Amino acid sequence: MTRRLLALFLLAGLSGSLAGQENTERIVNERDSRSHDFDLVHQRIELSDFDWDSLGFRGRVTTTLRALRPGFDSVILDAGALLDIGSVTTAGGRTALRWAHDRDSLIVHLERSRAFGDTVRFTVDYRGRVRNGRGLTFIPADTLPPARPRQLWSQGEAMDNHLWFPTYDFPNDKATWEMVVTVPSGYTAVSNGALKSDRTSREGSRTMTWRQEKPATTYLASIVVAPLARLADRWRGRPVEYYVYREDSARARALFEVTPDMIEVFSRLTGVDYPWPRYAQTTVADFFGGMENVGATTLVDWIPTRAAYADRPWYRHILIPHELAHQWFGDYVTTANWANMWLNEGFAEFMPGQYWGRRLGVHAMEEYYLDEYEQFMQIDARRRMPLASLGSNNIYPKGALVLRMLQQYLGEARFWLGVRRYLADHAFDVATSDDLRQAFRAATGENLDWFWEQWVYRAGYPHLVVSAEWDSLSATLSLQVEQTQRDTLPVDKSGTRFTVPETFRLPVSIRVGTTGGDVTARVWLDQRQQQVRLPGVAARPTMVIFDEANEVLKDLTFGQPVSWLANQLRNDPNLWNRDWVIRQLASHRQSPEAGAAIAAAATGADYFHTRAQAALALSAFEGATVNAALLGALSDTSAQVRAAAAQAMGERSDLGAVPALRARWEADPSEAVRGQVLVALGRLAPEETRALIVEGLASTSYLDVVAEAATHAAIERGDSTLLGELDRAAGRVRLAMVALGVFGARGHERALDMLDRHLLSSRATIRHRAAEVYRNIVPDSVARTRLTAIRPAITDEKTRQEIEELLARSGQ
Incomplete structure (x- = not known):
């Protein structure tokens, strides 16, 4: 299921005081399960x-x-x-x-x-x-x-x-x-x-x-x-169906044709053949994403155009495999209560990375989980909660990452033995977090209480501060490792206070690069402050990779010489490590060596994600080498790299990039690239961009990516003569509705008149977006006056309720 809707429900469902209750005890004893006197x-x-x-x-x-x-x-x-x-x-x-x-x-x-x-x-x-x-x-x-x-x-x-x-x-x-x-x-x-x-x-x-x-x-x-058209496919003789609007039939086949192969891969990995007689995927309007209804997934009707595949659409890369994975994790075996919802959503979020890793290679898998990591960090920063808890806000990315950690710790064979035991023990039944732990113990013989306690039942993650010192006389590299996370979580409105471990137990692999060869070690961290000594480092280190395979969900602070970082960026195959290194190098803005290392990665790294991240980082550097690297990246075979280069150019003051950006606007086949180019041109050549903004607002692209970019440029430009174009786009382009609110907040009454008309739209999503703009963008005093005036004209019950809530809030 898509994250936002489920999160809203579960948070609304929190009730009663949990103060003084240990979360582990609460979850293991199923205190959030409902009693019933019939089956x-x-x-x-x-x-x-x-x-x-x-x-x-x-x-x-x-x-x-x-x-x-x-x-x-x-x-x-x-x-x-x-x-x-x-x-x-x-x-x-x-x-x-x-x-x-x-x-x-x-x-x-x-x-x-x-x-x-x-x-x-x-x-x-x-x-x-x-x-x-x-x-x-x-x-x-x-x-x-x-x-x-x-x-x-x-x-x-x-x-x-x-x-x-x-x-x-x-x-x-x-x-x-x-x-x-x-x-x-x-x-x-x-x-x-x-x-x-x-x-x-x-x-x-x-x-x-x-x-x-x-x-x-x-x-x-x-x-x-x-009124739907049915497209037919098969998996091992079973029906695989795609129901779409008739006019979407031609595009739908290209989107969904990967489904039988995904079913095959998931069946082999889990050891459970797809457990239902058929699998259908049906697209509908105004849906929030996807829902794993048993054997009949419902999906939003955002079917990509042919051009959109250059931009690796979320729909195919994540949504389709996520909802399919639920047919095993959530439908075949279902959480026993909402406090264990991560069993459904964590596995469903984990499985797409396994599929793409097997079909596109290890870098594709690393990239997938790196994206999950970035989402996890953003969510955790807003509120820190355990995986297993009622209303947990991080069951998707943290669930996927914890399962990935468990897979790396146990190894492929033992991990999938545990998953298969879990599915076999609870087939067509319900399960709890402890059921999963016991399945892994039964399959592998290993007691994973420590893992469950710190990663499932408690909140947070380790913050590691590392420093390194090499002793040439003893040929030893010493690492000082400190865990700095603090248990400072407050009691929430329901009386709940979750805890963060003072010390995490962590298996970490370390690689030291030297001119005489690499030295590796695997250590366990289990103290707040700990020294790790690596003997046999006879030559001066040229790089030190801490947690080489990223087996630990963490935040890492590790100050290193630029030369170590540059060498790691050239030689480390791990995508997560490269991303971390690029961020460290980008903090050395005055270092020619740092800029040169990032520039080389932007045009020469072996995977597009690294090239794109390097191109983005070049926005912090100046010089001919950087200019040349960005021009090269703007012609990369990957649309993601070209878009990153255009974004970086827009954040620099190099007017020499304008001709190349103009050429990309005219000829680039990627809609995402053209969108980033439009934003960049709006910053570098504002005097000639108005016509491009008008063209972009009127254009059609997958998920309106070009029109969204044109709206960004219009907001930055602050040109109220574009209000008519923004108004015409606001019904289909979410950000254009926001732009009306931005201009209204700046004092343009005409923009607020347009916003009021959208509150009376015949389409529910348009009315809701207009109400959200009044809620989040327009000042309360202005919103109260406008909404009071328009309230009698609103006939839709749901919209009227939204307006009443807004008026009640603004009146406080």
Whole structure:
């Protein structure tokens, strides 16, 4: 699942005081798991009469469950407050049952008491309605760019499926289900499991019956209803399907065709053949990214153009393999409660790096986890939390990085033995963090309590400060290593205080380069201050690589001579180390040796990521060597390197770069490069850039990367004569809406008038973006006046609620 939505739910779900409670004890003892007195066995969910105007539909759910206590005489199901219950009867409608519906709970009184283990079956008929975007999202057809057809889709995670059908809405129980969906003529209903029937009535309506025959958690039940084209593929004879808008069919094949190969690689790595009868991926509008509904992933409709593949789109590189990995980690084996959600998301975030490493090589894998590291550091800086904790904010990148550390520590064979044991022990079931630890112990014989305690149950990471001293007489290199992390985390609003280990236990490999050959050592760090002595360093060191393979998630401060750093940049094959070295060299702005080393990497490194990072770092240096390197990088075969070179040129004052940048704007095939070139030209040649900004704002590109860049340039330019162009772009370009707020905050009433019109748009995402700009950009006093005036004209319930919240905040 995409990060932002899940994080918002989980943080909102924090309640009660945890002060004084040890997080390890809380997680291991499943204190965040929900009790239930029945086992949900099967549900038949029948849906019809969808109404896009009222956000309504008709539903019937027949539930089969098994009593888990004696004297079982009533059932409490989760059922949204807006579900209008018509009747509850025994299966077949023979006997009416008493029921009560209170907020989000439906209480069904059985006709007689049942014994432990007895089976109970009953049917609920209801008329459903939702608050759009909760449980179900209804999207009307419109002609605003980009146009999309009328559609609806569900989103169950974390606990929203009960808003459209009565069920048990918590992950610690699994059931089977069938989805019987009647849709208008020309529409398709996509759901979980195998298609059992597809019938068209005389009136033209279509009824499709999907059956999920293997148990899964109910938040993974899903539907999509839209006029869709189906593209067919196969994996070992099983259907692999791609459902897209008909006009997207040609582009969709190129995007999704990698899926069968990903299924093959994940099946081999996990030792579990893809566990569901089919795999479908369906694209929809206004989705937040992707959701791993069992056997039927829902994805946002951002299908790349042919040109976009030069820019390595996130969609193919991360989103598709992430959601696919969930079919094993999250669907086949599911977290028992939300405090262990990292088991789902951490593995799903870890697996794409494994795929690309096997298909594109070790540098591709290192690059993937390096990106995860950078995301982790940004999130951790905002709030430091353990992996396993209710509402944890870092379950995606930290989860992936902790699993990568475990893989490096155990080695390939033992790591995958542990993963396979975990999947085998909890197949079609739920699991906790400690279940994963025990699976690794059973598979490898190693007690990993220490690893779990510091990386799963506690917060933070080690901050290492290292210094080196070489003694020629004893031929010894001495390293002083200090762990400087502090346990300074405050108690939060819920009373929770997580802790950071005072000392981490860390396995570290060290390589010392000398003219007489390299010296290596592997040491364990387990003290706040520790000296590490490496004998046999007979010649003066030429470089020292600390944590050579980046086996430890850390922050490293290690002052070194420029010559050591330059030598490491030339010779170290590890991508993470190169990135670190480039940052260290970039801090030596007055050093010709540092600039020359980075310039050489910008044009000569063997992997595009290193060349791109080096090109970016050259923005801090001056001189003919740097100019030549950036011009060379601007013609690199990699679009990422060319974009980095253009960005660096824009951050320097070298007007000699303008002709080369102009040429790239005219001819570069990469949309991302043209975007960076536009921003650079806006800084270096502002007098001739206005026409390019107008052209860029009107252009179409994948994810509007060129228009976004044009908006950046317009904001920097501060030219209010561009407001008309920004207004026309604001409906499709997120940053253009922000630009209206920026100009409005600068006193341009016309920009605020435009923002007000977007609050009345027929498209929900446009209204929301305009409200967000009022929330985050426009001064409160101005926002209060404008929103008070426009409030009576807003008819959409959700937008009106956003405005009320903004007015309440600005009035404080």
